[in-house]
Amino acid sequence: MTRRPHRTHLPEERPESTAPLPPPELTEAECRRCGTYIAGLDGRYACGVCGWVNDHSEGHRRLPRADEDPDRPPKGRRRPKQLPWPPPGLSEGPPYPC
Template sequence: MTSERPQTLAMAFLESQEITTTDCRRCGTEVSGVNGRYACGVCGWVNNWSEGHNELPSGDSDI
């Protein structure tokens, strides 16, 4: 049996996130990220923040 719980801010945030997958542009390893932002653990490649699928929060709203 599961009970209904009120949604917390963390739960609301996590529901808006999407796990995405691509190939590393440097070494070809399959990497997963959140909302189109990736970092390769094999070679250290990261894609630019602007390539993500949504806008990042401003510094004032990122608490």
């Protein structure tokens, strides 16, 4: 069987943003649902006690665009295939007696 030739993937040049993003500011508040003292970034909060989350639009500054994310994967990269769940054999129970 002959292998099909693949093109080499070179990193794409991404134009840098005109201005660097400022670092996020650590902010603190009380949870609106349970009153727990919580901390967040730029006015965006999530309570670990009751699960309350404020809307992203309530933040102090705009969220960065995807092209401003330095950890964004290169264009054209596909998501990994999801494995079927549950894996074959697990639905039958454990392989040993309990």
